[in-house]
Amino acid sequence: MRRILLNSLFAILAISIYSIANAADPLPSWSEGPAKKAILEFVAAVTDKSSKDYVEPSRRIATFDNDGTLWVEYPMYTQVLFAFDRVKKLAPQHPEWKTKQPFKALLAGDMKTVGASGMKGVIEIIMASHAGMSGDEFEQEVTQWLATARHPHLNCLYKECIYQPQLELLAYLRANEFKTFIVSGGGIQFMRPMTMKAYGIPPWQVVGSSIVSEFKTREPKVDFIDDKAGKPVGIYEHIGLRPILAFGNADANMQMIEYTRAGAGRRLGLFVHHTDADREYAYDRKSHVGTLDKVLDQADANGWIIVDMKKDWKSVFPDR
Amino acid sequence: MRRILLNSLFAILAISIYSIANAADPLPSWSEGPAKKAILEFVAAVTDKSSKDYVEPSRRIATFDNDGTLWVEYPMYTQVLFAFDRVKKLAPQHPEWKTKQPFKALLAGDMKTVGASGMKGVIEIIMASHAGMSGDEFEQEVTQWLATARHPHLNCLYKECIYQPQLELLAYLRANEFKTFIVSGGGIQFMRPMTMKAYGIPPWQVVGSSIVSEFKTREPKVDFIDDKAGKPVGIYEHIGLRPILAFGNADANMQMIEYTRAGAGRRLGLFVHHTDADREYAYDRKSHVGTLDKVLDQADANGWIIVDMKKDWKSVFPDR
Numbered sequence A, B: 001m002r003r004i005l006l007n008s009l010f011a012i013l014a015i016s017i018y019s020i021a022n023a024a025d026p027l028p029s030w031s032e033g034p035a036k037k038a039i040l041e042f043v044a045a046v047t048d049k050s051s052k053d054y055v056e057p058s059r060r061i062a063t064f065d066n067d068g069t070l071w072v073e074y075p076m077y078t079q080v081l082f083a084f085d086r087v088k089k090l091a092p093q094h095p096e097w098k099t100k101q102p103f104k105a106l107l108a109g110d111m112k113t114v115g116a117s118g119m120k121g122v123i124e125i126i127m128a129s130h131a132g133m134s135g136d137e138f139e140q141e142v143t144q145w146l147a148t149a150r151h152p153h154l155n156c157l158y159k160e161c162i163y164q165p166q167l168e169l170l171a172y173l174r175a176n177e178f179k180t181f182i183v184s185g186g187g188i189q190f191m192r193p194m195t196m197k198a199y200g201i202p203p204w205q206v207v208g209s210s211i212v213s214e215f216k217t218r219e220p221k222v223d224f225i226d227d228k229a230g231k232p233v234g235i236y237e238h239i240g241l242r243p244i245l246a247f248g249n250a251d252a253n254m255q256m257i258e259y260t261r262a263g264a265g266r267r268l269g270l271f272v273h274h275t276d277a278d279r280e281y282a283y284d285r286k287s288h289v290g291t292l293d294k295v296l297d298q299a300d301a302n303g304w305i306i307v308d309m310k311k312d313w314k315s316v317f318p319d320r
Helices: A002-022 A032-047 A078-093 A103-107 A111-116 A120-131 A135-148 A164-175 A186-198 A230-240 A250-262 A294-302 B004-020 B032-048 B077-091 B102-105 B113-118 B118-130 B135-148 B164-175 B187-199 B232-239 B253-259 B294-300
Strands: A059-064 A179-187 A206-213 A217-226 A244-249 A269-273 A305-308 B060-065 B179-187 B205-215 B218-224 B246-247 B268-273 B303-310
Touching: A002 B218, A032 A269, A032 A305, A059 A164, A078 A103, A078 A120, A078 A135, A103 A111, A111 A120, A120 A217, A135 A186, A135 B218, A164 A179, A164 A244, A179 A186, A179 A230, A186 A206, A206 A230, A230 A250, A230 A305, A244 A250, A250 A269, A250 A294, A250 B303, A269 A294, A294 A305, B032 B164, B032 B303, B060 B164, B077 B118, B077 B135, B102 B113, B102 B118, B113 B118, B135 B187, B164 B179, B164 B246, B179 B187, B179 B232, B187 B205, B187 B268, B205 B232, B232 B253, B246 B253, B253 B294, B294 B303
Parallel strands: A059 A179, A059 A244, A179 A206, A244 A269, A269 A305, B060 B179, B060 B246, B179 B205, B246 B268, B268 B303
Antiparallel strands: A206 A217, B205 B218
8 A cells, every 4th residue: 555655656756857857848859830730739729628629538549550641651661671681581381482573583682673663573572471370479470580781871770760759749739648559551560579669558558550460360461451541440440440640741641641630629630741851851752652742732721730851850859 | 736746645645535435345245254365365466576476567457247247137148138129110111121130020020930040030130220321320229229128037128238246346356456358249330329238348358259340430340359368369469468257157168268267367257156046037058148058167177266146246237
């Protein structure tokens, strides 16, 4: 009993010190500007019991895309690079890959031919590298790979190439009794081993694409693609409540934002615009990953908030 | 700032008063006996940092079946009765049902013929009554029905025919930093409208069977059956962590309990045995719902805990 009380008092002290330190600014890595203003005003409105926009805590759902929204996706999605590395590791057990495309090209380092195999080729590689083992074994493979795999240009392990302003936003939302979810086109079992540590998001608050799992073994068959129009379906099936805030960075996230904003009451939809070639990358309409084209044309008319990385983020990555 | 501090202090006071009041017994509706002892010892072991059985809070996952484990399932699953009522309501828009089985029999009150149509017939009725509308519309239909639908024999609305000892167990587990989940063969969207209020379990911690949802409309097509061997798959896909405690009441829950107990470290698997014809029902090996047969044969050898409703529960339902 005394221990419970003491622990609670320590927790209060810790919260209080944190609150005082951050009272001036819950989002210190965000520059003053329309994006930060929109976020602060939205959170103030939905948490104020006297506001017409008030939302019960149990319905304060915020969903975030992962690739390009919470961590780096350029020049290639991290999961695809994991799949490439895994095919190389598994090659000795697959002599047939020496003559079969796109595996032959991948093993020879001929990325042009791999690229030319298109989405069909990439899916073949994903299936070959993600199936045929139990979920626990797959988790171990991912965890081992993430422990050492480094981004080719940025000075970080992939699992550390995450955006500091978004970490602050996630913490700020949770401090205001939001539940934070990842809703990503990426593989659910690929993301889960890192989301708790990196973002403070537990595995059951991660919605993603999946391959069919039987009782024990992952099968090389797509179960669900959590992208584009799949995202609202994933949200409905998995979370069971419509978000009031959603954050993406690509045209593929438009349906999630539309679904979010189509609900009654006040809603907020945001997109990261990668505009910062110095600190990260600059890409949008014609990019091969994270294409942001229709969103830029329709944002103003729809009231979507475009977060300009160069202007709106004082820092991009955590200090290391 | 002052408001945050004051709120925190009030929260501590409330917790402290609650703790003192319940210090003597966190499970007052459970009789002293082997089941209660097993639960208390298990929770003490996995929450004690000095114990070899200690489990990090983020991995304290407890899963509960719903029908017959958290609420009444006898003489018929609540969701099936909802489907029957809904077919009657929709009948004027479906003149073809006047001649088509099992609808014809259901509309004529001929439950013998409905029963003879077997699982195929019941699935036809579920599909006809659960599809063709948006998720929001379906939620409204369920909520309206639950507001007034009464159990035919017990003196309660269906949504109030929930077990008091299990409410105490859920609260006790959460007070010990467990995350509580429902993993049920029932429809996920049928359960979600009531789980938060009835059990304190938010919609994203409810795993169940589902029918295919496109962007807007529920389709009359089964997506996933979360029962028997489907339960471990549902847990793996949805929660992403293996439970350390699982609670069921039927042979259909065996795979969930086996999956739970197959993990490393200390685990607890429990089954409600419905033995109480006075306060609820007595049924097991030959029952048409919640068949409990193999479990009774194998429980001792496997270390599963059988909770005998009559002996182990001092009260069955909340005071109303």
